[in-house]
Amino acid sequence: MLERIVGTRRGVEGNGHLAEDANLIFDSTQLRARPSAWEAVQAARNIKRPHTLDVITRVFDRFQEVHGDRGFRDDPAIVGGIAELAGRPLVIVGEQKGASTEENIQRNFGMPHPEGYRKAIRLYRLAEKFHLPLVTFVDTPGAYPGPEGEERGQAEAIARAIFTMTRLQTPIVVVILGEGGSGGALALAIGDVVLALENAIYSVISPEGSAAILWRSPAEAERAAKAMRLAGPDLLDLGVVDALIPEPAGGAHTDHEETAKAIKTALVAQLAKLERAATSDLLSARYERFRGFGTLTEPGAAPPLPAPVPWWRRLPLVRRRP
Amino acid sequence: MPFGRKPKEFPDHLWTKCPTCGEMLFNKQLVRNLNVCSKCEHHFRMGARPRIDLLVDKGSFVEQDASLVSGDPLGFVDQKPYPERIAAAQVKSGEKDAAIAGSATIGGNPVELVVMDFEFMGGSMGSVVGEKITRAAERALAERRALVIVSASGGARMQEGTIALMQMGKIVSALARLDGGGIPYVSVITDPTTGGVLASYASLGDLILAEPGALIRFSGERVTSGTVGEKLPTGFGRSEFLLEKGFLDQIVPRAQLKERVAFFLGAFRAAWQDVRWGL
Numbered sequence: 001m002l003e004r005i006v007g008t009r010r011g012v013e014g015n016g017h018l019a020e021d022a023n024l025i026f027d028s029t030q031l032r033a034r035p036s037a038w039e040a041v042q043a044a045r046n047i048k049r050p051h052t053l054d055v056i057t058r059v060f061d062r063f064q065e066v067h068g069d070r071g072f073r074d075d076p077a078i079v080g081g082i083a084e085l086a087g088r089p090l091v092i093v094g095e096q097k098g099a100s101t102e103e104n105i106q107r108n109f110g111m112p113h114p115e116g117y118r119k120a121i122r123l124y125r126l127a128e129k130f131h132l133p134l135v136t137f138v139d140t141p142g143a144y145p146g147p148e149g150e151e152r153g154q155a156e157a158i159a160r161a162i163f164t165m166t167r168l169q170t171p172i173v174v175v176i177l178g179e180g181g182s183g184g185a186l187a188l189a190i191g192d193v194v195l196a197l198e199n200a201i202y203s204v205i206s207p208e209g210s211a212a213i214l215w216r217s218p219a220e221a222e223r224a225a226k227a228m229r230l231a232g233p234d235l236l237d238l239g240v241v242d243a244l245i246p247e248p249a250g251g252a253h254t255d256h257e258e259t260a261k262a263i264k265t266a267l268v269a270q271l272a273k274l275e276r277a278a279t280s281d282l283l284s285a286r287y288e289r290f291r292g293f294g295t296l297t298e299p300g301a302a303p304p305l306p307a308p309v310p311w312w313r314r315l316p317l318v319r320r321r322p
Numbered sequence: 323m324p325f326g327r328k329p330k331e332f333p334d335h336l337w338t339k340c341p342t343c344g345e346m347l348f349n350k351q352l353v354r355n356l357n358v359c360s361k362c363e364h365h366f367r368m369g370a371r372p373r374i375d376l377l378v379d380k381g382s383f384v385e386q387d388a389s390l391v392s393g394d395p396l397g398f399v400d401q402k403p404y405p406e407r408i409a410a411a412q413v414k415s416g417e418k419d420a421a422i423a424g425s426a427t428i429g430g431n432p433v434e435l436v437v438m439d440f441e442f443m444g445g446s447m448g449s450v451v452g453e454k455i456t457r458a459a460e461r462a463l464a465e466r467r468a469l470v471i472v473s474a475s476g477g478a479r480m481q482e483g484t485i486a487l488m489q490m491g492k493i494v495s496a497l498a499r500l501d502g503g504g505i506p507y508v509s510v511i512t513d514p515t516t517g518g519v520l521a522s523y524a525s526l527g528d529l530i531l532a533e534p535g536a537l538i539r540f541s542g543e544r545v546t547s548g549t550v551g552e553k554l555p556t557g558f559g560r561s562e563f564l565l566e567k568g569f570l571d572q573i574v575p576r577a578q579l580k581e582r583v584a585f586f587l588g589a590f591r592a593a594w595q596d597v598r599w600g601l
Contacts, residue, residue, distance in 0.1 A: 143521075145541035150559055153569050155540040159494065159525040166495040167502070182478075182487060183521040183540075190491050204478045204487040204518070214400035214480060228483045229396045238395065240484045290495050291456065293488035294449035295393030 002192060002285040005277045023265050024243040025198070028233035031244075035199065038222045040231035041207060043199035044178045045141075048253040050260065051110075052079055052094030052137040055177065058260030059267065060085050060092065068119060072152065075116030077108045077140070080123045082132075086268050091127035093120045093188060094137030097178070110179075111144040114157035117187050121157075121164050128170050133271050136188040139177040141206060143184030158187040165190035166290070167283055171274035173267060176200040176241065177252075192286050193270045194240070196232050197259070198247040202240060203230035239293070340364050342535075356576045365533050365576055367513055370422045370439035373472055377580050378426035378435065385424040386434075387457055392419060392450045395485045404481040407443065415442045419450035420475065423458045425467065429584025431591065432467040434458040438474045440514070445475035447519050448482040452489030455523065459496035462505055466594055468587045469500060469507040473524040477517020490522040497526055506590045508583055511561075511570070513537050529571045529586055531579070532561040538570075 025031060035043070043049070056063050060083035067074040080093040095112060098104030120136075127134040143154055165172060165188075174191035180202030189202075196202065205213075207225035212218045225231075235241040245266050248255040274282065338347050343362035352359075356376060357366040368376070374383055391408075398404040412418060420442040426435050436458050438445045455471060462469040478486040500507055509527030511520075513536035520540055524530075532538060539559035557563055564570045574582050591597050 143540070147554060147558065150540055151567055153525075153567065155520040156525040156569055158521040158540075159523070162491060162494045162522060163498055163501075163526055166491070166498045183490065183518050186487060186490055190495075202484055202487075204483055205480055210480050224400075227396065227398055227400065228480075230483065235484065238484060240488060287495050287499070290488060290491040293485055293492055294453050295395040295482075295485065296449050296453055297391050297393060298387070298389050299391070300389045 001288040002277075002282075005281045005285055006273045023246065023262060024195070024269075025236070025246060026243050028236045031198070031233055034233050035231060037207075037225040037229070037231045037234075040199050040201050041221075041225050043251050043253070044201045046178075046251070046253045047097075047099060047104075049178050050252055050256040051099060052096045052139055052177065054099075054256055055137060055175075055260055055263060056083065056092060056094065058257065059264040060090075061087075063092070066123070069115040069122060071118060072115040075108075075113050075119060076106055077110055077112040077144070078116035078120055080119060085135075085264070085271070088133075088271075090133045090135055090271070091123055092135050092137070093123050094177075095140040095185075095188065097139055108144060110140045111142060112140065112184060113144050113149050114152040114154050117143075117157035117161045120188060121161050124161075124164050124168050128168050131170060133171045133173070133274065134168065134191075135267060135271075136172065136174050136191065137177050138174060138180045138185045138188050138202075140181050140184050141179050142181035143187070155183075158183045161187035162190055166286065169279045169283065171271060171277075171282060172286075173270050173274070175245070175263060175267070176202055181206060190286070190290070192274055192282055192289070193242050195243055195245055195266055195270070196235060196241040197252055197263075198232050198244050199251055200232055201230045202235050203228050338366075358576055363534065363575065365513065365535055367440055367474065368576070369441060370417070370437040370472075373437050373512075374422065374424070374426075374435065376576070377437075377470070377472070377583065378428055378433075379430065383424050383426040383435070385422065386461070387423055387454050388418065390418060390450045390453055392448050392482070394481075395449070396481070396483050398481040398483070400481070407481065411443045415439065417442055419454075420445045420447070421451040421454050423454040425461070428470065428580060428587065431584060431587040432465075432595075433470050433587065434462040434467050435470050435472075437472040438519075440474040440476075443479065445473075445519075446477065446479035446486075447475055447489055448479035448486050449489065451475075451479075452486075452492050455493050456496045459493070459500050459507075462507075463496075463500050463503045466503075466505060468505060468590075468594065469497075470510065470583060470587075471507070471523060471527075472510040472512060473515045473519050474512045475515055475517070475519040475524075477519055487518065490518050493523050494526065497523055501528075504593045506587060506594060508586060510574075510579065510583070511536060511538055514539075516540065516542060525569070528590075530569070531572050531574045531582065532564065532570050533576060533579075534561055534573050536561045538564050 063083035065081040097110035098107040172191035176196035207221040211220040211224040248258040252259040340359040342364040511532040
């Protein structure tokens with residue numbers, strides 16, 4: 001639906017849209033190589049992989065971080081602020097992992113607490129209020145599952161974040177950088193366009209968790225990862241992400257600059273595209289995007305109505321001579 | 323064997339032991355008492371069909387979307403293929419999936435009702451549950467009826483992977499539209515409600531009611547205690563705890579549930595039905 005509003009993604013007829021999406025991968029057959037699910041999991045978790053702040057400092061200009069949820073504390077696992085992209089101000093929110101053990105302890109391994117999601121909601125509202133586009137970066141093993149999170153309403157905070165994003169009156173572009181861990185990721189991942197780095201993963205539960213429950217052994221994580229179809233190309237096939245951002249040959253961890261450049265190109269193009277659409281159209285398209293998920297059969301239901309016949313086909317036929 | 327004494331026997335199909343007070347309860351009486359222990363008020367779990375009978379006005383329930391069946395988006399196989407798991411659960415429960423949706427009235431208020439059943443694959447939320455709730459919310463908005471969802475679920479259905487996760491986005495999108503339309507949505511949380519269900523629609527009611535002693539938690543017991551490496555205090559993540567922390571409006575005993583839902587919906591009806599209070 002979004003494509004109908006803002007033009008086709010493969011605008012090869014020379015209407016100028018071709019350049020916008022040139023560097024993105026829309027079809028998994030375009031990929032050079034399809035990594036195995038487990039390789040993708042390893043790559044997505046690589047501690048040297050560019051994390052949210054690495055990307056922000058390289059992609060945006062004049063980034064100013066803002067802090068706090070105004071209720072409890074500032075959660076270091078979610079960062080956010082105002083920055084400029086190609087001279088245009090916007091709001092950024094992202095989940096932040098550490099690049100070392102010490103930093104990871106400080107960042108809680110990228111697992112946000114409820115106050116982190118409430119900070120995110122505050123920034124979403126800010127973007128809406130001042131008509132700034134919103135860009136979010138997803139990189140978390142999941143929301144923090146400890147007792148403090150439960151006490152402060154982890155589930156409510158995530159639900160409210162999703163709720164806020166579904167009808168936020170401003171364009172939203174989501175980029176999945178590394179791990180997209182379940183509800184903790186979804187709280188930042190409702191968007192008009194959802195992109196993912198080539199080796200990013202996105203899943204409903206960690207492969208280890210799934211293995212422990214369904215195979216009764218965490219050692220089966222590798223098999224679980226395969227069955228869950230959580231790697232980039234699978235997500236593209238399922239329609240969960242709209243396009244993949246190509247990574248440098250050895251993976252994103254080998255070259256932060258190159259990765260950031262690819263992300264920047266993608267963001268500039270997608271935001272330019274989204275800003276051509278009216279907000280109400282964006283919201284309809286966003287609704288339809290998520291409304292469509294699900295694999296169902298409905299025996300006995302009325303068949304879908306036939307496509308309406310255009311008026312010129314309804315005109316009486318003029319018989320031609322044979 | 324001592325003279326004149328017989329060991330007491332409680333065959334399982336006739337008696338149930340209350341896990342809270344240890345009282346032996348006669349099954350027929352337990353069902354008559356709405357699956358609540360007559361001695362200590364322990365609320366046993368309740369299936370979706372009896373729950374619907376409990377909530378709606380007699381004879382008003384019309385089931386909707388009853389024929390929806392789940393596909394297999396991932397071709398998922400763990401120890402068994404996913405379609406086999408669904409088939410087994412369907413045979414066991416006699417239902418098509420983990421939620422039953424329909425239109426009804428509650429105390430005279432027109433509602434769209436969705437009730438989840440924990441017996442069907444742990445009440446897990448996949449495409450069918452997502453679709454039934456979304457359609458219920460869309461019907462509620464189109465026909466200006468209230469929405470009531472009774473949750474009982476372990477969370478998103480792992481066998482549907484990210485498609486199950488996307489159901490959260492889909493349902494919440496519909497709820498956001500419902501909210502914009504000024505239609506009331508009452509979320510009733512029952513034992514147990516965890517994971518993705520709690521982190522989406524169960525937590526978004528205009529009012530959130532829960533049954534006494536229900537387990538209501540974002541993450542499972544093992545995950546939480548595994549993270550902190552210690553045992554959690556008893557009652558952690560139960561209804562009473564959540565009420566104290568401010569995440570529930572009320573804890574409502576099962577016998578009063580219908581009356582309470584009806585009261586709230588009636589009180590809100592100026593906004594969503596054409597009613598003017600003559601004050």
